[in-house]
Amino acid sequence: MKVIGAGFGRTGTRSLKAALETLGFGPCYHMSEVIAEPSRVRQWLDIGEGRASNWDEVFAGYQSALDWPAASYWRELAEHYPDSKVILTVRDPAKWYASVSETIFASALAERRSLPLRRRVVRWLVRRRSPDFALYPRMAKATVMDRVFDGRIDDRDHVTKVFERHIAEVKATIPPERLLVFEAGDSWAPLSAFLGVPVPDEPYPQVNERAAFRRKRPRRLLSLIVRGR
Template sequence: MKVIGAGFGRTGTASLRVALDMLGYGPCYHMSVVIAEPFRVRQWLDVGEGRARDWDEMFAGFQSAVDWPAASYWRELAEHYPEAKVILTVRDPQRWYDSVSDTIFASALAERRPLPVRRRIIRWLVARRVPDFALYPRMARATVMDRIFDGRIDDPAYVVEVFERHVAEVRAAIPAGRLLVFDVREGWGPLCAFLGVPVPDEPFPQVNERVAFRRKWPRRQFQLIFRGR
């Protein structure tokens, strides 16, 4: 592991993932990897619920990791991989909250309400076809919603406070020479200087999944139903 992303989801982690791949620090581990490979859901559930933790096995084949759930364990990963550099992606706290509440948190809050019949049927079919993936909501609660936000993702002021406290804690814990506090709008310059690599000729990637988020999740469930793993 050469790079550890300590930034919360929806701080440009998807763009950073692509950028790290382009710079030769890939493959980069991201929540999308967990969704694409359902066996990883159970791995993270074991971590979140305190049953097992083997970082080398979980990240085998990856040179970097960004986004949740890995970012929830930035302290542990920074200690386990002492030579890895740490990148803390940041953005305006209120804009971040607007984004996360409209995507990740909206899905998590929907899980707290009684599911419509159609969604219960889809959930049952997914559980039969790919049991590991059916554990995703439980895994997300254990590694992110409860671990990071104490389950209070419906409290905007508290969520923003946690975000700001997290930024301060990472800054305080990681030595300056090992840490880059990075807004992806800054582009290649700070990132390449921090990693000591040339600036690519291509534009810095801009991956915005906010619009596609709600379409992507149902589509993935149907893929699992009809295609299995």
């Protein structure tokens, strides 16, 4: 593991994943990897509920890791991979909250409510066809919603304070020479310099995470139902 992402989800992690892979630090582990391979959900559920944390097994074949759930364990990963560099992706707190509350948190809060018949049928089909992916809400709760936010994801002030405190804690914990505080708008120059590689002759990737989230989950659920993964 050469690069560990300490930034929360919805801080440009999808764009940074593409950037790291362009720079030669791929494959890059991201929540999208967990969704694409439901067996990984069970791995993270074991970690979140305290049964196992074999980091080398979880990240086998990957040179970098970003986004939740990996970012929830940035301290453990930074200690386990002492030669890795750490990238803290940051964003304006208000804009970050707007993004996370309309995507990840909205999905998690929906799990707490009584679902309409159509959603209950879809959930039943997913559980039948993909038992591992059916554990996704429980995994997300254990590794992100409860671990990071104490389950209070419907409390805007609390969530924003956690976000700001997290940034301060990473900056205070990781030595400056090992840490890059990065915003997607910073583009290639600071990232390439930090990693010691040339600046690519192409634009920095721009992935609309909110739009990708909205497109990806319905397609993934349909795929699970059809193929039974």
